[in-house]
Amino acid sequence: MSGRRVPGAAELVAAARTGDRRALGRLLTLAERGGRGADEVDAAVSPAVRGATVVGITGAPGAGKSSLTGRLAARLAEAGERVGVIAVDPSSPFSGGAVLGDRVRMDEVTGERRDAVFIRSMATRGHEGGLALAVPLAVRVFDAVGFDRILVETVGVGQVEVEVAGAADTTVVVVTPGWGDAVQAAKAGLLEVGDVFVVNKADRPGVGDAVRDLERMLDLSPGAHEPQVWRPPVVTTVATTGEGIERLVEVLDEHRRHLVESGEGDRRRSGRRRREIRERALAAIARRLDAELARDGAEGSAGAGAVSVGGAAAVLVDRLTGGASPTSDEGSAGSGAGTADSRHG
Ligand SMILES: Nc1nc2c(ncn2[C@@H]2O[C@H](COP(=O)(O)OP(=O)(O)O)[C@@H](O)[C@H]2O)c(=O)[nH]1
Ligand SMILES: [Mg+2]
DSSP states (O other): OTTOSSOOHHHHHHHHHTTOHHHHHHHHHHHHHOHHHHHHHHHHHGGGOOOOEEEEEEESTTSSHHHHHHHHHHHHHHTTOOEEEEEEOTTSOTTOHHHHHHHHHHHHHHGGGGGGEEEEEEOSSSSTTOHHHHHHHHHHHHHHTTOSEEEEEEETTSHHHHHHHHTSSEEEEEEOSSTTHHHHHHHTTHHHHOSEEEEOOTTSTTHHHHHHHHHHHHHTSTTTTOTTSOOOOEEEOBTTTTBTHHHHHHHHHHHHHHHHHHSHHHHHHHHHHHHHHHHHHHHHHHHHHHHHHHHHGGGGGGGGTOOSHHHHHHHHHHHHHTSOOHHHHHHHHHHHHHHHHHHHO
């Protein structure tokens, strides 16, 4: 470890904990790239994780998520918290104008407490295992080096993005006034994942209608009228001026209390951990599968005597699992894929 010029993950963690922002940036890059580097980061940060609160912020492009995230980060930082921001933007990886614009906007509002906020943009492609692995690891990095709250901004349009936002302790769904915006959110599956709803751009006409639309849809969700079930509050904001942000912070705190008191927080965390382990195992298995397929050449496992595609797959599974019965393996491989599909559905 000490002989290398490139610092190892443990050294980077130690440096990042003392406030070294470059070290933190490198840890996040390693987390995003996946593979062995990410595994090292994982091993280095996991023992140091303290349980920071993760808030997912999602909604349609242009709804004002980045503006809202910036305001929220600034407000929390002013209150003494250290805030990590992970902004996932599929349309503008790294150097795209939108990401850069978001960064500038957020830096502006962060002002004096600027060092209490660290913003990281992440691309949705180009790293092994994808967001489902990169984001939770990045969250643990922030947590382990001393951040109290982690805001994860994702566009609420793809299943993976919705899932990433939904893997937070508290998920905030952002809509805007305007015909059908709440309906669109419902269609994208955002109604189910939302713990808090924000009608942003409340400086525009139609705010009352948007709030009513949301309340009406929330009335129809299961358990909506049971007292022990969390009823997602609807908050109106103007992200550009900061109006309503205070109320949003209050509501986030209320939800955090609810998570603790109801036990739902622990359930979510263990569910999240299970999903992440599953994703990581799947990625490892996929790597081995690919290596096996490469060894077999273009014919796949056909050369091993299997004629059908299913048969060839069963031979491969058999080889990887060390000889369980091909039929039962084929069956369980099939149902495993079904589970993965339904999870994304
Ligand atoms: N009028 C108005 N514009 C807003 C508000 N919040 C954000 N915007 C503007 O809406 C555009 C999209 O905002 P952005 O935060 O990038 O949205 P995102 O794509 O959801 O992250 C920007 O031009 C913002 O300045 C608001 O409350 N009122
Ligand atoms: Mg944005």
